[in-house]
Amino acid sequence: MPALEALRGLRVVASPEALDAAPWREPTVVLRFAPDDAFVIGATGIDISDEHAIAEEETGFVGAWLTPDELGERVIPHIEWPLPNARPALGQGFIAGVPCKLWLTGDRALLLCPVPYAHELTERLR
Secondary structure, eight states, X not given: OOOOEEEEEXXXXXXXXXXXXXXXXXXXXXXXXXXXXXXXETOSOOOXXXXXXXXXXXXXXXXXXXXXXXXXXXXXXXXXXXXXXXSSEEEEEEETTEEEEEEEOXXXXXXXXXXXXXXXXXHHTO
């Protein structure tokens, strides 16, 4: 499995409508943790229509992009919750007993882990 690396971007809390309409630019990855909460990997700034929006640098996650084979061989055996069928999709729950998130696309997956649990996850997925 690839090494977990720091994921940098913006955490944006705003109305769902403002997040839906935000002009996200490539090469960002927009992960909607909740209707009003997004982690935008790769973003350094945002122009958003919600005057009460909060946008701050997010440095609390590490992650690794996985191939379908890596996902199937190294991660899925450690998941006890159903993966979403539709893609792209964000799934979240315990992986090997560690709170994690999975961003699933058609051809790859991003494994996200809170920084304090990175060592534990790495050890358990060996």
